[in-house]
Amino acid sequence: MTNILNLKKLSKYIGVALCLGMMFFADAAVAQKATWIWYPGDYEIWLSNKMQNRRTERGAFLPPLWKEDSHYVLVEFHKDIDLPKAEKVEIGVEGQYNLKIDGKAFAGYPKSIDIPAGKHRISLKVYNQASPPAIYVKGDKLVSDASWLVTFEDREWIDASGKSSDLSATTYVNAGAWNFNEVNTSPSAFRLPVTEQQAVKKDKSANSILVDFGKETFGFVKLLGVKGKGKATLYFGESKEEALSPDHGELMDELQIDQSQKADVTFEGSRAFRYVNIKFDGGVTVDDASMLYEYSPVEQRGSFKCNDEQINKIWDVAAYTLHLNTREFFIDGIKRDRWVWSGDAYQSYAMNYYLYFDSPTVTRTLYALRGKDPVTSHINTIMDYTFYWFLGIHDYYQYTGDKAFIKQMYPRMQSLMNWCLARRDKDGLMVGLPGDWTFIDWADGLSKKGEVSFEQLLLCRSMETMGLCADLMGEKAEAAKYRQMSAALKAKIFQYYWNAQKGALVHSRVNGKQTDNVTRYSNMFSIFFNYFTEAQKQQVKKTVLMNDKIQKITTPYMHFYELEALCTMGEQNAVLKEMKSYWGGMLNLGATTFWEEYNPAKSGADHYSMYGREFGKSLCHAWGASPIYLLGKYYLGVKPTAPGYSKYIIAPKLGGLQWMEGSVPTPNGDISVRCDTKQIKVSADTGTGTLQFTSSTLPTCKEGAVVAKGKNVYEVSIAKGKKYTVEYTAM
Known part of the structure; x- marks a missing residue:
């Protein structure tokens, strides 16, 4: 039974969320600006627990499948400061607290204190x-921010004489923050904002209303003008068929009505739906229905337009799909599961870099997924999802250049990697052990037995990430x-899995011998990991990627990587x-967001089934939004070549389009590109770039020197804040 939401309470949450909206995603540490702080990762873990345990299906609570950690319940915060003059300091605390200055405790729970001039520790x-x-x-000068030091374990002790220990074993780290910048915007009160939206169509009968909101959406259903005594039942549907199937729809809510006045x-409960089938007893009347749309107030900075309207629609629907699945964290789908899955999140990070460039949602998600020590299982219990977590760290640094986050996360990286390495077999390879889920992809008959080549590739890339981060930490020996x-x-991968006759990496080894099976996964990842030689890449393109005899991929999840490998080549x-065929195929079937899985061979309502359930498939899944990334990185051609876009490349490829234009967000502004068959225009707010393109004629550029690189390839250096126009002839 779902309770009526207290509207007064909701209004409070909306107010908190809206006042946070403008500061929602700013950087954690802002000089001389006070913000709420906590032990790093604790708030993210706590908030993810709250979010992921909201999942229900047909009134049943469905908790996550994996271990959930908790926050440290006792934390010490301190800051050393030299005040030029005395000042009054405002104090806000979530919890019981003991406040000291220079070791002297204040009585009670002060809300403000006076600090004299000079050096002090608070x-x-x-x-x-x-x-x-x-x-x-x-x-005025003393403010809580990420420069404060925190610990969950204060190992100070005092001997019988009253003297404190000379040597401290306490480990301090910099505080975590999410810019709750006012004392009355306490972190525990956070809620996402909502806005009321109306349905586009309603079919009303005596005791029911079928409501259509016109597209996939998410939020709280609101019944208007309710009166009487009896039961109201809501059947939600991502499709009309699901809403009209009271016995098989995934989501439903019931409510007892007892109101003498309208x-x-x-x-x-917030729900995912396009359609809502509202049924009510004869003693109940309902005038109308609307909804409170719940959303994350991220700013869309990336853009893409071209001469092909279907591609424009694909980009727009992909952007809306990602928006719906961008919440407190990046989740997999808004109907099912509404959880933070590492493999899904890894793709969301990539799309985010080309749509929002919202770093805090990435770091919150990485913190939440990692949890705490000791490590007892793979992330989400899935071996490959552990390795995607490491890859997410690698990409985050490349796109943002944020060394402070790497510093905070590195000890958790070490302990997780050590746990993984201890689970290798006698040949130094990862193999599924009891309790491990080797996922890879949803694909019929995909073997997970033995030592799967795909897992070794992901481990190899994860160890490369550890080397990169160890260097950043100054840990040269570890790097x-x-x-x-x-x-x-990497050498073992090619020794054990490369098959010269097949011209590809085989899928697995069982009992020390190669299997005959060749799948796309290891081969396409090895292309954009740049593990193949150029000759091997061409061989794999022919024998695997362009070979219809190799099992086809039917999930947008792995189609993402398959198309990236092809773009790389x-x-x-x-x-x-x-x-146009795959994502356009979903649009042709009426999709308003992109799905968890799409198989063109299916027809009718079969498109909605999955997991043995008629409507089990998610019709709004984050991993369906990959055209955002592909069009930004491989058509507009923008990507960082040094951390944080201090250096970058722009290599536009029309790929059959007549013209395209768009912008790609970076940590310090945007990079804009417009390209047709005769002209390229670029500008950038950041870094030092290289425009790289091919031309069948000698190109010209008034704003910069054109350098010939051979084989019709040319380059122009791009400076910050300057606009460039290149006249050329596309090949």
Whole structure:
């Protein structure tokens, strides 16, 4: 039974969320600006637990399948400061607390204190079982921010004489923050904002209303003008068929009505739907229905337009799909599961870099997925999802250049990698052990037995990530160790899995012998990981990627990587046709968001079934939004070549289009590109770039020198804040 949402309570949450909207995704540490702080990762873990445990299906609670960690309940915060003059400091705390200056405790729970001029240490020890211990400190100079040090384990002790220990074993780290910048915007009160939206069509009968909101959406259903006594039941549907199937739809809510006067009623649970079939007893009347659309207030900065209207529609629907699945964290789907899955999230990070460039949602998701030590299982219990977590760290640094986050996360990277390495077999390869789920993809008959080549590739890339981050940490010996280990594993991959006769990596080894099966996964990843020689790439393109005898991929999840591999090899023309066929195929069936799985061979309502359930498939799945990434990175051609876009490349490829234009967000502004068959225009707000293109005639550029690189390839250096126009002839 779902309770009526208290509208007064909801209004409070909306107010909190809206006032946070403008500061929702700013950087954590802002000089001289106070913000709520906590032990890094604790708030993210706590919030993800709250979000993921909201899942219900037909009134049944469905918790996640994996271990959930909790926040530290007792945390010490401190800051050393030299004040030029005395100041009054405002204090906000979530939890019980002890406040000290220079080791001297204040009585009670002060909301403000006076600090004299000079050098001082202010410290707070906070206990909170219900939500992460958090503090807010605001003075003229003393403010709580990410420069504060925190610990969950204060190992100080005092001997019998009253003397404190000379040597401390306490480990301190910099505080975490999410820019809750006012004392009354406490972190535990956070809610996403909502806005009311109306249906586009309603079919009303005596005791039911079928409501169509025109497209996939997410939020709280609101019944208008409700009166009487009896039961109201809501059947939700991503499709009309699902809403009209009371016995097999995935989501439904019931509510007992007892109202003598007409009033509006808002259901408590947020749901995914396009259609809502509202049924009510004869003693109940309902005038109308609307919804409160719940959303994350991210700013869409990326854009793409071209001469092909179907591609424009694909980009727009992909952007809306990602928007719906961008919430407190990147989730997999808004109907099912509404959980944070590492493989799904890894793709969302990539799309985010070309649509929002919202770094905080990435870091929150990475913190939430990693959880805490000790490590007892793979992330989401899936071996490949553990490795995608490492890859997410690698890409995050490349796109953002954020060393501070790497510093905070590195100890958790170390412990997780050590746990993985301890699970290798006698040949130094990863193999599924009891409790491990080797996923790879949803594909009929896909073997997970033995040592799967795909898992070794992901481990190899993860060890390369460890080497990169160890270098950033100044851990030279550890960096060298990981470089050596990754090089040795790469050699083993080709020794154990490369089959010269098949011209490809085989899928697996069983009992020390290659299997005959060749699948697309290892081969396409090896292309954009750049593990193949050029000759091997061409061989694999022919024997695997362009070979219809190799089992086809039917999920947008792995289609993402397949098309990326083809784009890496310059096959933009073929990829454009596939985007129009595959994603366009979903649009032709009436999709308003992209699906978890699409098989063109299916027909009718069979498109909605999955997991042995008639409507089990998610029709709004984050991994369906990959055209955002493909069109930004491989058609507009923008990607960083040094961390944080300090250096970057623009290599536009029309791929069969007549013209295209768009912008790609970066940490410090946007990169804009317009390209047709005769002219390329670019400008950038950041870094130093290289425009690279091919031309059948000698190109010209008034704003910069054109450098010939051979084989009709030319380059122009791009400076920050300057506009460039190149006259050329597309090949």
